[in-house]
Amino acid sequence: MERKWEAKLKQIEERASRYEKKPLPSVYRPRLSKLEEPPSIWKLFHRQNQAFNFVKSCKEDVHVFALEYKVGNGQRIYLVTTYAQLWFYYKSRKNLLHCYEVIPENAVCKLYFDLEFNKLANPEADGKKMVALLIEHVCKALQELYRVNCSPEDVFNLDSSTDEKFSRHLIFQLRDVAFKDNIHVGVYTRNRNFRLYKSSKIGKQVALEIAEDNRFFPEQSKNISEENQYFLSSLVSNVRFSDTLRILTCDTSQNEQKRVEYFNSTSTKAGNIEGFHCSPYPEIDQFVLSLVNKNGIKGGIRHWSYFFPEELLVYDICKYRWCRNIGRAHKSNNIMILVDLKNEVWYQKCHDPVCKAENFRSDCFPLPAEVSLLYLLKEEEEFTAAETMNSDTGSAQKPPSGLSSEGAVSDADWDDGLDETDFVEATEDAELAEAAESGLFGYCGGEEDIPDELIVQVLRE
Structure with a gap:
């Protein structure tokens, strides 16, 4: 009995010693780690339409996001989750580094702009x-057209500019006001992928951060951190519905008619359209810029022209003079890059008098797969055949138990299928629709070739 008492006393003394070293807090707060996390709704899909179909089946307020996961070809996988769940894993910026909000084409949304230009060319x-100046004019238009008060303090201004490119996102934070959908905003018509605040493009180091000239500050909240407030404000689809919410619309049919009249009048006069910034084909613009930005030389696009009958894009290049004819750079004359959309090839011509006298034109090279309609058609056909054979392909993934540094799961868990939205956007383009009928290498000159004199005249004018 005495031994038991001595053992008990020793046990109590040891416990007292531990409490002296680590005393209990004055107020006890139980920690239930599992309850700190938001409800787990986290599904990954290979294709965008699968993600949206899952959203329709959910009772919770979930949304679709795109995650870039493979360097080089911009492959994306689609995540369905809540804003709270995404922020829980996104806020540390250790994972989920390349994320995009997918703005549903028929959803109510904020007014937003994606602005950029090439600094070298401008x-x-x-x-x-x-x-x-743009914000000033948009605020004025909102007041005149909709009687909506707006100022620079209502515009969330995000910046991801580099030495080569000026890039901004503007998201208007209009109180109790939103637009009916993307079409009425006039920016985009389909499920738009809009990069998230704090995210970078895969393979790039520049994230989308608050611009130094931003004048918008979110309302302070006791329950939500300032960073979370900024994040929620940056989401274009994050619209608070209430009895006082005004849904704005725009007469898009009238705008479309004006656009058609402009293109008709332009092509009747000269058979072409032209500009100094982005052409109607931004993916091809980026490809052309990649051709003239290498080996330490940073070229740019000074001017572009599109010839309707020939489906030919002509880029007048600046600050890049390397010529495939002479195998070196010209001393003073720049070059031209011509993209034949009908046959999906590109080639080079020159302003140099000697090259022009020789009627020089480089060999034709195929456009890369990401801007090739034939490639998109082939991918879609292959996927359709595989989907018919196995209807279970592309099922939802598990919640984020194994997040990696570059995305949600490993590359091996994802396929390389292109999203059908990209396919539809390509095939619906009237100028590229005939490209599937002709061979990739079948055309390099011939009866449809445009005289150099006409090309140079258009570029000069």
């Missing part, structure tokens, strides 16, 4: 002043 452009 050395005198002042991006900040241009953004301020």
